Amino acid sequence: MKHLDVCLTPDLLHLHKLDNSIVVVADIFRATSCMVTGLAYGVKSITPVATIEECKLLQDRGFIAAAERDAHKVEGFDLDNSPFSYMNERLIGSEIAMTTTNGTLSIAKARASAVKVMVGAFLNLGALANHLKSEQYDVLVLCAGWKGRPNLEDTLFAGALAEALKDQFMLREDGTLMAQRLYNQSRENLLASVSNSSHVRRLQRLGIHKDIAYCLQTDLYDVVPVLRGTTLVAMN
Amino acid sequence: MKHLDVCLTPDLLHLHKLDNSIVVVADIFRATSCMVTGLAYGVKSITPVATIEECKLLQDRGFIAAAERDAHKVEGFDLDNSPFSYMNERLIGSEIAMTTTNGTLSIAKARASAVKVMVGAFLNLGALANHLKSEQYDVLVLCAGWKGRPNLEDTLFAGALAEALKDQFMLREDGTLMAQRLYNQSRENLLASVSNSSHVRRLQRLGIHKDIAYCLQTDLYDVVPVLRGTTLVAMN
Numbered sequence: 490m491k492h493l494d495v496c497l498t499p500d501l502l503h504l505h506k507l508d509n510s511i512v513v514v515a516d517i518f519r520a521t522s523c524m525v526t527g528l529a530y531g532v533k534s535i536t537p538v539a540t541i542e543e544c545k546l547l548q549d550r551g552f553i554a555a556a557e558r559d560a561h562k563v564e565g566f567d568l569d570n571s572p573f574s575y576m577n578e579r580l581i582g583s584e585i586a587m588t589t590t591n592g593t594l595s596i597a598k599a600r601a602s603a604v605k606v607m608v609g610a611f612l613n614l615g616a617l618a619n620h621l622k623s624e625q626y627d628v629l630v631l632c633a634g635w636k637g638r639p640n641l642e643d644t645l646f647a648g649a650l651a652e653a654l655k656d657q658f659m660l661r662e663d664g665t666l667m668a669q670r671l672y673n674q675s676r677e678n679l680l681a682s683v684s685n686s687s688h689v690r691r692l693q694r695l696g697i698h699k700d701i702a703y704c705l706q707t708d709l710y711d712v713v714p715v716l717r718g719t720t721l722v723a724m725n
Numbered sequence: 726m727k728h729l730d731v732c733l734t735p736d737l738l739h740l741h742k743l744d745n746s747i748v749v750v751a752d753i754f755r756a757t758s759c760m761v762t763g764l765a766y767g768v769k770s771i772t773p774v775a776t777i778e779e780c781k782l783l784q785d786r787g788f789i790a791a792a793e794r795d796a797h798k799v800e801g802f803d804l805d806n807s808p809f810s811y812m813n814e815r816l817i818g819s820e821i822a823m824t825t826t827n828g829t830l831s832i833a834k835a836r837a838s839a840v841k842v843m844v845g846a847f848l849n850l851g852a853l854a855n856h857l858k859s860e861q862y863d864v865l866v867l868c869a870g871w872k873g874r875p876n877l878e879d880t881l882f883a884g885a886l887a888e889a890l891k892d893q894f895m896l897r898e899d900g901t902l903m904a905q906r907l908y909n910q911s912r913e914n915l916l917a918s919v920s921n922s923s924h925v926r927r928l929q930r931l932g933i934h935k936d937i938a939y940c941l942q943t944d945l946y947d948v949v950p951v952l953r954g955t956t957l958v959a960m961n
Contacts, residue, residue: 497875501736504873637740639733641899663877663923667907674910687899 492627493658495647495665498634499595511626512599513609513617513650516633517642518688519570520592522610522704523555527575527585528723529613529710535585535721537593547586555587560691571700584720591633599631600716608714608721611646611679611704616711618653620724628658630668641671641686642704645679648672649707679705728863729894731883731901734870735831747862748835749845749853749886752869753878754924755806756828757950758846758940759791763811763821764959765849765946771821771957773829783822791823796927807936808848820956827869835867836952844950844957847882847915847940852947854889856960864894866904877907877922878940881915884908885943915941 496505515521524535538544541556541563548554548566555568562569570589587593599606604626609617621628630650632643648668651660660666675682680702683689689701713724732741751757760771774780777792777799784790784802791804798805806825823829835842840862845853857864866886868879884904887896896902911918916938919925925937949960 497733498737500740501734501873504736635899637737638898639900639903641902644899644903661923662874663871663880664875666877666922667875667880667903670907670910671903674906686902687897 490659491625491657493630493651493654493660493665494627494662495630495632495651495668497632497639497644497664498637499598499631500637502598502631505629507599507602507629508604509627510603510629511605511607511621511624512603512629512631513607514592514595514599514631514633515609515643515646516589516592516595517610517646517704518692519572519700519704520587520589520633521608522612523570523572523575524587524608524714524721525610525613525710525712526572527580528714528721529712530576531581532575533582533584533722535587535714536719537596537721538586538588539594539597541588544586544588552584552586553580555585557589559590560695571697572703573700591635595631595633596716606716609646609650611649611707612709613712614649614653615708616713618650620713621654622657628654635688640688642683642688644668645672645675645682649676726895727861727893729866729887729890729896729901730863730898731866731868731887731904733868733875733880733900734873735834735867736873738834738867741865743835743838743865744840745863746839746865747841747843747857747860748839748865748867749843750828750831750835750867750869751845751879751882752825752828752831753846753882753940754928755808755936755940756823756825756869757844758848759806759808759811760823760844760950760957761846761849761946761948762808763816764950764957765948766812767817768811769818769820769958771823771950772955773832773957774822774824775830775833777824780822780824788820788822789816791821793825795826796931807933808939809936827871831867831869832952839865842952845882845886847885847943848945849948850885850889851944852949854886856949857890858893864890871924876924878919878924880904881908881911881918885912
């Protein structure tokens with residue numbers, strides 16, 4: 490039987506063997522929710538990069554560039570880190586380069602050793618789960634967290650994916666068990682559940698209520714983003 | 726107001742600033758439960774060391790030596806890692822050297838930068854909480870985990886301590902919030918709650934049910950172990 494495991498932050502990724510695993514990266518507020526949204530709305534590809542410098546280089550080469558640090562858009566770039574910015578007709582067919590505080594760094598880390606890297610969010614939970622059932626590989630859910638620390642919303646997503654896959658995968662580790670319990674405890678009202686989390690407090694200071702509520706919606710899209718080389722595309 | 730934070734594994738300790746913090750190390754199954762028990766039963770001091778070699782050196786210098794790796798007693802040492810082994814008249818007044826897979830390593834890591842290092846277990850939860858209220862410092866609960874990974878029982882303890890201190894300390898981070906929720910969800914029956922955790926499965930294969938049930942009892946002892954130099958003693 491295949492295994493599913495959860496890594497609560499990229500700072501613990503070194504503890505996981507990935508040579509038979511698909512890594513699903515989750516940065517619910519807001520990088521992977523943006524990626525899912527963008528690809529669902531017709532963006533051609535999203536190239537996640539770890540640094541602002543790399544993002545700038547791709548911008549100079551014609552990419553539409555999105556750079557976020559500490560929840561703010563970095564000056565000189567085209568897009569911020571709100572999923573609503575990705576519902577834009579002018580982005581259809583475009584190539585986007587993206588760097589964020591946590592999410593793109595996690596993708597860069599996972600790429601080094603995983604069989605495949607996919608991107609998850611509540612927005613594409615069901616489609617992603619269905620796809621993972623059809624794969625022969627183990628799954629590691631990599632929570633992007635916040636600057637190396639675990640966070641609530643990514644852990645809840647990991648729990649949700651574990652719940653969706655518990656009949657097809659062995660769930661053996663305590664990180665998975667804890668994520669599942671936290672999710673099951675609050676699945677009826679995720680928005681209330683995250684209201685006192687640290688990241689929601691940070692985002693609320695920025696007035697991004699709308700983003701938070703949006704990112705906690707389940708199964709809006711069927712898109713499954715997968716990394717091909719260095720670029721995320723929607724899996725056919 | 727003072728802060729309380731939780732570090733889910735020693736592999737994340739680098740993310741925490743400790744220069745105004747007391748670190749409470751918890752390795753519920755079983756190192757810190759042994760330490761609390763031993764000091765409560767009249768052991769004079771316990772010197773935690775990170776390696777088997779250091780433990781052997783102290784044994785050669787006359788310490789009673791306890792060494793555990795992967796839940797097993799290491800050959801050539803005097804004591805195993807069962808709290809019942811510490812309820813022994815011949816240990817009264819003795820000096821013990823101890824190395825374990827996770828707990829003593831966490832103490833060694835914390836010692837490098839914390840204001841003080843204390844040892845916590847469900848067995849001394851109330852006494853420890855009362856003492857921490859009287860201190861002027863912030864608190865970091867360091868869960869020993871399992872080989873760098875978070876585990877359920879240490880996280881539950883962190884949640885229990887956070888609950889006990891929530892009126893006196895600010896609890897701001899998601900790690901703390903998650904630990905509290907997991908604890909509150911299962912506080913009425915901790916034993917059932919840990920029954921499918923990875924470490925309990927490991928220990929049950931060794932037939933240590935009795936140890937598990939014992940380590941989940943709350944407030945058996947008033948002892949508060951504190952590190953003085955390199956040695957744990959009961960705080961007066």
